[in-house]
Structure formats: C-alpha cells, structure tokens
Amino acid sequence: MSSVCLVERLKKGGYRITPQRQEIINCFGSGGKHYSAEEIHQEIKNKFPNVSLDTVYRNLNTMRELGIIEALNFEDGKCRYELAGENSHHHHLICIRCGMSEELDFCPLKFLDSSLLRDKKFTVERHSFELYGYCSSCTGSKREVK
Amino acid sequence: MSSVCLVERLKKGGYRITPQRQEIINCFGSGGKHYSAEEIHQEIKNKFPNVSLDTVYRNLNTMRELGIIEALNFEDGKCRYELAGENSHHHHLICIRCGMSEELDFCPLKFLDSSLLRDKKFTVERHSFELYGYCSSCTGSKREVK
DNA sequence: TGACTAATAAGAATTATTCCTATCTAAATA
DNA sequence: TATTTAGATAGGAATAATTCTTATTAGTCA
Numbered sequence: 001m002s003s004v005c006l007v008e009r010l011k012k013g014g015y016r017i018t019p020q021r022q023e024i025i026n027c028f029g030s031g032g033k034h035y036s037a038e039e040i041h042q043e044i045k046n047k048f049p050n051v052s053l054d055t056v057y058r059n060l061n062t063m064r065e066l067g068i069i070e071a072l073n074f075e076d077g078k079c080r081y082e083l084a085g086e087n088s089h090h091h092h093l094i095c096i097r098c099g100m101s102e103e104l105d106f107c108p109l110k111f112l113d114s115s116l117l118r119d120k121k122f123t124v125e126r127h128s129f130e131l132y133g134y135c136s137s138c139t140g141s142k143r144e145v146k
Numbered sequence: 147m148s149s150v151c152l153v154e155r156l157k158k159g160g161y162r163i164t165p166q167r168q169e170i171i172n173c174f175g176s177g178g179k180h181y182s183a184e185e186i187h188q189e190i191k192n193k194f195p196n197v198s199l200d201t202v203y204r205n206l207n208t209m210r211e212l213g214i215i216e217a218l219n220f221e222d223g224k225c226r227y228e229l230a231g232e233n234s235h236h237h238h239l240i241c242i243r244c245g246m247s248e249e250l251d252f253c254p255l256k257f258l259d260s261s262l263l264r265d266k267k268f269t270v271e272r273h274s275f276e277l278y279g280y281c282s283s284c285t286g287s288k289r290e291v292k
Numbered sequence: 293t294g295a296c297t298a299a300t301a302a303g304a305a306t307t308a309t310t311c312c313t314a315t316c317t318a319a320a321t322a
Numbered sequence: 323t324a325t326t327t328a329g330a331t332a333g334g335a336a337t338a339a340t341t342c343t344t345a346t347t348a349g350t351c352a
Contacts, residue, residue, distance in 0.1 A: 016318070018330065037308080052332045057309065059330095075219050075274065077340090078308060093268050106262065108254030108275055116252065121282035122239050128221070129254060129275045136267035162349065164299065183339080198301045203340065205299095223309090224339060 006068055006083075013066045020044070020051055024059050034072055034080040034092075034101050073128065074101065091128075095135035104131065152214055152229075159212045166190070166197055170205050180218055180226040180238075180247050219274065220247065237275040243284035250277065 006025050007017050015021070023044045027035060035043075041056045060081055063069045072080040074094050080101070093102045108129050117124060152171050153163050161167070169190045173181060181189075187202045206227055209215045218226040220240050226247070239248045254275050263270060 014329095016329065018318090020331075050332065052334090053308095054310075054333080055331060061310095073219065073221050093263075093266065095268075096271065102266070102268075104262070106258055108257065111254065111257040112252055116250070117239075117277075120239065120248070121285065122241075122248075122277070122279055123285050124277050124279040125242060126279070127275070127277045129273070131263075131268070131270050131273045133268055133270040133272070139267065139269050160298095162298065164348090166300075196301065198303090199339095200302085200341075201300060207341095 006063075009066055009068055010063070013062075015062060020048060020055050021059050023047055023051075024056065024063075028069065028081075028083050032082065032103060034074075034082050036078045036080050038078070040081070072101075074130065075132070092130045093135070094130055094132050095138050096132050097134055097138035100135045100137075102135070152209075155212055155214055156209070159208075161208060161212075166194060166201050167205050169193055169197075170202065170209075174215065174227075174229050178228065178249060180220075180228050182224045182226050184224070186227070218247075220276065221278070237277070239277050239279070239281070241281035241284050242278050243280055246281045246283075248281070 006028075007022070010017060010021065024040060027040050027043050037053065037056050037060060040060070041051070041053050044051050044056065060069065060071075064071055064081075067084055069081045070084040072082060072092065074080060074092070076099075089107060090103045090105055091107065093104050095101070109124075109127060152174075153168070156163060156167065170186060173186050173189050183199065183202050183206060186206070187197070187199050190197050190202065206215065206217075210217055210227075213230055215227045216230040218228060218238065220226060220238070222245075235253060236249045236251055237253065239250050241247070255270075255273060
C-alpha cells in the first residue's frame with residue numbers, strides 16, 4: 001500500500017492530513033519494520049522537535065481504527081505497529097535477545113479444525129501467533145536480555 | 147500437579163515456604179482459572195490483610211522461574227497466571243467482551259513445517275497462540291468492551 | 293542465643309499509554 | 323477577506339501494571 005493511498009484513506013475517514021500525520025505515515029513508508037510508538041516519536045522529532053508523544057499515540061490509534069495499521073504485541077510491554085496490507089496477513093519470529101522481528105508466512109488458523117469452535121459456539125474475531133526464540137545472530141549466546 | 151508437589155519444588159529451589167507463598171499456591175489449587183496478580187492479591191488479602199501486591203508479584207515471578215506457573219498474555223495490558231503442568235501445554239479462547247478464557251486443545255507448532263525455521267536459523271523457545279472473539283454468551287451482543 | 297540471609301510491607305519509582313485543557317489551524321461560511 | 327467552527331496539537335497531569343528501595347521481620351543454622 002503506497003503512502004498516497006494511506007493519505008486517501010485518512011481523508012475518506014474525515015480526517016485532516018496534518019504535517020504530523022504525514023510524517024507518521026512516512027515512517028511506515030520505508031519497509032517492514034515494527035516500530036513502537038516511542039521509536040516513531042523519536043523519528044518524527046527530527047522534523048518536528050515539538051511533536052508530542054500523545055499525538056503519535058492518538059494518530060496511531062486513529063489509523064488502527066481505519067484499518068490502516070495493525071498493533072502487534074510482542075509481549076515486551078509495549079505495542080508495535082505495522083502497515084496492514086490487504087493480502088499481507090502473517091505472523092512473526094521474535095528474537096528474545098536482540099529484539100529482531102521477522103515476518104513468518106504461516107497461519108495456524110488454516111489447520112484448526114473449525115468444528116472445535118463450532119462445538120464451543122465461539123466466534124473468532126482475531127488471533128495471535130508468534131514464535132519467540134533466538135535469531136541466527138543470537139543463537140549461540142542464548143541469554144535472554146530483558 | 148498437587149499443591150504438595152508445588153511446595154516441594156519451591157523447597158528444592160532453595161526457597162522457604164512462607165505463609166504468603168502457601169496462600170498463593172492455594173489460589174492455583176482450585177482449578178483452571180487464569181488469575182491476574184491483582185486478583186490473586188485480592189484473594190489472599192482475605193487471610194493476610196496486610197500482604198503487599200509486591201509480594202504477590204515477587205512470588206509469581208519466582209514460581210515462573212522455577213517453571214511452576216506460566217504467565218499468559220491476553221493482550222489486555224496485564225499478565226495472567228496458570229499452573230504449568232507437565233503434559234498440559236495448551237492455548238486459549240478469550241472473549242473480548244466478557245473476558246472469559248477457556249483452554250483450547252490445539253497447538254499450531256505441530257503443523258509448522260520445521261524446515262521453514264531451519265532455513266532462517268531461528269531457534270524457537272516458546273510461542274503464543276490465542277484466539278480472540280465472542281464466547282457463546284456474548285455472541286449476539288457483539289460489542290467489544292474495553 | 294546470636295548471626296546471617298531470605299522474605300516481607302510500605303511506599304516510591306518506572307514505563308507505556310491515555311486524559312485534560314488551553315491553544316492553534318485548516319476549512320467552511322458569511 | 324474576515325469570522326466561525328470543529329479538528330488537531332503540545333504540554334503536562336493522570337492512570338495502571340509492574341518493579342525497585344529500604345527498613346523491618348523471621349527462619350535457619352552454628
């Protein structure tokens with residue numbers, strides 16, 4: 001999804017394209033990293049030294065509500081965000097030593113017998129599946145760093 | 147795993163069995179609920195009105211290090227804890243309306259092609275897999291409550 | 293009994309996130 | 323163009339889960 005398209009979707013949602021919003025969108029433009037709000041804030045401060053962390057959170061939440069981005073939970077106490085493409089559903093490998101995260105092209109829902117859920121009368125809205133361990137650089141020195 | 151056994155494992159780890167610890171263990175004795183630290187704290191205060199929340203956290207972490215309990219992340223901003231039995235690996239259904247959580251007897255790792263990870267040289271230590279949605283009581287009135 | 297160490301209570305500190313409020317600004321209107 | 327209005331922002335306060343600090347207490351062992 002191009003950043004032009006993101007701007008369109010914000011506008012369609014009735015939101016203004018402020019310089020701060022444009023800059024948040026630019027952050028995502030440059031590839032598949034999984035930034036935390038704090039990291040995005042640091043990045044944006046290069047252009048807008050006075051931008052508040054609240055503005056970052058507020059806009060990330062707005063974009064999440066519009067389905068433009070997704071919030072990821074890597075169980076380290078903070079949210080990370082990534083672009084939500086149309087056909088880009090995926091999960092992650094997360095290194096518990098260096099924090100690296102990588103996308104994984106495997107979704108367990110395909111293998112879950114749906115009769116299991118039907119019996120329980122449970123309606124699935126979303127799911128998590130993340131693998132935690134040591135990436136190629138960190139295997140060998142396996143000591144989890146907090 | 148009986149609570150007697152839990153006490154044994156704490157002792158083997160070089161830890162004392164204080165009344166507070168005994169009481170935390172008792173909380174888990176009564177079945178498969180997924181308590182938060184705050185809930186355990188409330189429960190224990192019935193017997194020890196002065197017990198501190200810090201004591202609960204400290205001991206939950208100790209028990210986690212010993213592998214006696216496991217921390218669950220239901221993405222609602224707080225940890226939940228459950229007994230870690232030997233053959234009891236499982237995942238969860240979590241209702242995003244009422245908070246109900248139920249165990250699910252399905253593990254996606256069985257279906258993940260291990261060559262995928264071998265290629266990436268990633269060593270898996272643990273994984274998450276949780277289904278979020280509406281339980282049988284909450285289907286019908288689908289409005290997520292924060 | 294005395295010394296040593298683990299464990300505790302109480303409250304302060306930390307961290308991620310959200311809320312509040314006064315100000316600002318872009319768009320709509322007159 | 324000047325005015326109005328609603329959306330957005332900065333800054334700082336508030337919140338909530340968790341951890342840290344410190345002084346005190348209580349087992350354990352010599």
